[in-house]
Amino acid sequence: MPKIFGVALLALLLAAASPAPAGAETSAHSDRIAGRYIVTLKDAPASADAEAAVDAAVEQATSMGAAVQHVYRHALRGYAASMSASAAAALADEPGVQSVQPDRIVRTAAQTVPTGVNRTDAGLSPTAGIDGKDTRVDVDVAVIDTGIDLDHPDLNVYRDGGKNCWLSWLPPNDLHGHGTHVAGTVGALDNGTGVVGMAPGVRLWPVQVLGPLGTGSWSDVICGIDHVTEHADDIDVVNMSLGGEGTDDGDCGKTNDDALHQAICASVEAGVTYAVAAANDHADAAKTVPASYDEVITVSALADFDGKPGGLGRSTCRSDQDDTFADFSNFGADIDLIAPGVCVYSTAMGGGYTTLSGTSMASPHVAGGAALYLAKNPDASPNSVKAALQGAGTLDWTWPSQDSDGTKERLLRVSSF
Incomplete structure (x- = not known):
């Protein structure tokens, strides 16, 4: 032996x-990113009100311990933030909030x-x-x-x-x-x-x-x-x-x-x-x-x-x-x-x-x-x-380089298989 x-x-x-x-x-079983959420706000009647509503929502989230990464003002109104699950649940109950959803992995x-x-x-x-x-x-x-x-x-x-x-x-x-x-x-x-x-x-x-x-x-x-x-x-x-x-x-x-x-x-x-x-x-x-x-x-x-x-x-x-x-x-x-x-x-x-x-x-x-x-x-x-x-196999690679045995091995090539 x-x-x-x-x-x-x-x-x-x-x-x-x-x-x-x-x-x-991420795990193969879930693509959620722990502790990160996307918060979408309800529509406001005018653009000025919409801007103010976004700013107020971000300030509120920050006061609850959330760390805001992105603020959205054009494609939608809202923000992305890291926060506890309890803070996310509390925000979901706020009257101006449309939804709070987990952030998720995206891949090419x-x-x-x-x-x-x-x-x-x-x-x-x-x-x-x-x-x-x-x-x-x-x-x-x-x-x-x-x-x-x-x-x-x-x-x-x-x-x-x-x-x-x-x-x-x-x-x-x-x-x-x-x-x-x-x-x-x-x-x-x-x-x-x-x-x-x-x-x-x-x-x-x-x-x-x-x-x-x-x-x-x-x-x-x-x-x-x-x-x-x-x-x-x-x-x-x-x-x-x-x-x-x-x-x-x-x-x-x-x-x-x-x-x-x-x-x-x-x-x-x-x-x-x-x-x-x-x-x-x-x-x-x-x-x-x-x-x-x-x-x-x-x-x-x-x-x-x-x-x-x-x-x-x-x-x-x-x-x-x-x-x-x-x-x-x-x-x-x-x-x-x-x-x-x-x-x-x-x-x-x-x-x-x-x-x-x-x-x-x-x-x-x-x-x-x-x-x-x-x-x-x-x-x-x-x-x-x-x-x-x-x-x-092919011999089309640079030799001897680091090879110390004096023999050039064939390089795997499978195009004919």
């Missing part, structure tokens, strides 16, 4: 959440195509069919991670397929945010809003093996793999953006008694394709599992800031050189593909969106690419999927 002190997330949480258009994050209606989706040419994939019309890729992808936000409106979460190995009596609802971000890169809906994933609308199986701090145990991870293998007739692809210390014995864990390796080999033998993160130590991935296992697709991270080749993009959420090997990414002979992993914009807990960096963010691009290939080649073996992804 590999030596670990806890299974650590591979995300580099180096970027702050991108601000929502309304300036606040446009859909963002993340730079990683652009850089891998997912927008050109006929299977992905990215056009804002909510066409869905008919593939099942398990995310073995911190769980997934089960109510996120931009994700097709298959609740009945979920499992919580971290706390078995709870649903696999994300308490950290990492798994939800991974899930969005794999398959956020192509619904005209939010973001779109590599394989839009795939059925996402939430398999929670890590807790709110982003750590867990190998026994919990093996529980997740066991669940996936039980449902290998339904699950096509797994993303595992997690890891710890260990090596590949070249014998599926039979020589060095590595139970994790044995479990993954059995799952792959059952037909499930695994995409895993290389880790973020800027070291040889040979000392990290599951990244070092030959049976999985191990993914390093590309720094890409504009979704295009050429190295002309300006850095955004963190410093790095555009279109180069990410300065934190692991390298070595175990790397099978490289994919965007810096400043990746994707789904977040609470129905929102955020930006993160890490090989954890690179791996789900490949999981989504595998889903696209399997949508058209449902009988392909995991080895065939890996070969197809590598064969379709």
Whole structure:
């Protein structure tokens, strides 16, 4: 069994959440902004009276402890203010007040195509069919991670397929945010809003093996793999953006008694394709599992800031050189593909969106690419999927840059899938 002190997330949480258009994050269950209200006044007979009525109403609200943010005099008469619920109720009973309504979140209606989706040419994939019309890729992808936000409106979460190995009596609802971000890169809906994933609308199986701090145990991870293998007739692809210390014995864990390796080999033998993160130590991935296992697709991270080749993009959420090997990414002979992993914009807990960096963010691009290939080649073996992804990949990125292994990995490209 590999030596670990806890299974650590591979995300580099180096970027702050991108601000929502309304300036606040909200629960998927409610779009109300706590403590903020819009107060509309009744009509007054003359403009002079109307002006005076607005001024008087604002003064009254202030005297009741309200903090007025906006005063409306033209499109309607009234104001917006922060206040207690009791003050709002009292104002609603005033004779000159037409209504007091909660302020609510508003979001842009446009859909963002993340730079990683652009850089891998997912927008050109006929299977992905990215056009804002909510066409869905008919593939099942398990995310073995911190769980997934089960109510996120931009994700097709298959609740009945979920499992919580971290706390078995709870649903696999994300308490950290990492798994939800991974899930969005794999398959956020192509619904005209939010973001779109590599394989839009795939059925996402939430398999929670890590807790709110982003750590867990190998026994919990093996529980997740066991669940996936039980449902290998339904699950096509797994993303595992997690890891710890260990090596590949070249014998599926039979020589060095590595139970994790044995479990993954059995799952792959059952037909499930695994995409895993290389880790973020800027070291040889040979000392990290599951990244070092030959049976999985191990993914390093590309720094890409504009979704295009050429190295002309300006850095955004963190410093790095555009279109180069990410300065934190692991390298070595175990790397099978490289994919965007810096400043990746994707789904977040609470129905929102955020930006993160890490090989954890690179791996789900490949999981989504595998889903696209399997949508058209449902009988392909995991080895065939890996070969197809590598064969379709491109060398059109700047090298050697930070890559220390002397080998230029192919960059994920899915336009032909």
